[in-house]
Amino acid sequence: MPEGLESIVGRHYSTGKLIELTVAGGRIAAVNGLAEDIGSEVKGGAESGTGIGIGVGTLSDAGGGIPWLAPGLVDLQVNGSFGIDFNTLPLRMEDVSGITRLLQAGGVTSYCPTLITNSSAAIGEAAAAFAAAVRSDPAAAAGIAGIHLEGPFLSPEDGPRGAHPAEHICPPDWEAFVRWQDAAEGLIRIITISPEWPEAPSFITRCSDAGVIVSIGHTAASPAQIREAIAAGARMSTHLGNGTHLSLPRHPNYLLEQLAADELWGCMIADGFHLPPSLLKLILRMKCEQAILVSDAVSLSGMPPGHYRLHIGGEVVLTEEGRLHLAGNPGLLAGSAMQLAEQVAGLACSGLAGLDEAWNCASLHPAGLLGLPQAAGLAPGAPADIVSFRRDGARLKLLDCWKNGVKSRCSVE
Known part of the structure; x- marks a missing residue:
């Protein structure tokens, strides 16, 4: 990976497809689809540490150990x-x-x-x-x-x-x-x-x-x-x-x-x-x-x-x-x-x-009303405002958050 670029791998919150986001200069530079055989080797570091656990009833997670990626x-x-x-x-x-x-x-x-x-x-x-x-x-x-x-x-x-x-x-x-x-x-x-x-x-x-x-x-x-x-x-x-x-x-x-x-x-x-x-x-x-x-x-x-x-x-x-x-x-x-x-x-x-529709109501829709570039979501050229999370039975666990490409952990002390 060239200097100044970051790779974030996960499942697209809406399509469920495995993707790699390339981030540069605070924006999403590219979105590439990946094969399904990479297992749990996820680049971009959203695998460990504590996150915010959010009860979500009985939502199942077809993503396994691979985190999901969604707009901020x-x-x-x-x-x-x-x-x-x-x-x-x-x-x-x-x-x-x-x-x-x-x-x-x-x-x-x-x-x-x-x-x-x-x-x-x-x-x-x-x-x-x-x-x-x-x-x-x-x-x-x-x-x-x-x-x-x-x-x-x-x-x-x-x-x-x-x-x-x-x-x-x-x-x-x-x-x-x-x-x-x-x-x-x-x-x-x-x-x-x-x-x-x-x-x-x-x-x-x-x-x-x-x-x-x-x-x-x-x-x-x-x-x-x-x-x-x-x-x-x-x-x-x-x-x-x-x-x-x-x-x-x-x-x-x-x-x-x-x-x-x-x-x-x-x-x-x-x-x-x-x-x-x-x-x-x-x-x-x-x-x-x-x-x-x-x-x-x-x-x-x-x-x-x-x-x-x-x-x-x-x-x-x-x-x-x-x-x-x-x-x-x-x-x-x-x-x-x-x-x-x-x-x-x-x-x-x-x-x-659905989770994607609910997420859009709290991300793409309000961004669109305000005329923010974040309304583009996970698309090339959009600001790298990204959230990674996991779904695990009755829990939705936020892992990492990127604001203009700067990463922080999703944990509130």
């Missing part, structure tokens, strides 16, 4: 993880850099840190912290695909508002958004709003013209307002089926209107708690290649089970199964605590999607 995961909604909340100030640059590296250890090679409804000053301060991290840390610059601003232009109604603080909910304000975007040094790539506000259509158009993806979420909008938002340029739905009223009109309603809109990419949380299998199946079938898995992870994602206190939600319990609920009311969820790779495995385990 892309998470469009991360509120925090590993004990750090992006919305708790002050937000330190080292925390941003640390989470970026830990997410990569879980197979997430690109992500959108998510800022939720807060005071105008707090949003600006947090946005500036991400800008500083991207400016100072090459790893953060490579891993952060842009900020997702979820609020404060959401529904003020209980139910759709979710846990977003009511005192900071307000109508869309372009001047405020420009201040936050300036503080973020242009990093805001997605904004979730409710189109029920009279100011929404013009605001959506201005965002769209500026290259910012507008997502519909936490809304009590009428179907007509949903359609008007789409006509103005809205392109995505934030965690479809969550952030809604407990009961909806039979029809029409804002959930069905978004499901039926071919223009909207649909995001879903597949942690086994936020949505029933029937709705996950509906989103997958309606949105197809525009279906996106998001973790919507909060600060307790990646933390051990136990009792915790959150600044939003108060006393909460994280169960062994990964369910996060209010301590005083186990029936109410307190956010998502499951990392994206776990949700991929869970979706595949459910039988609603």
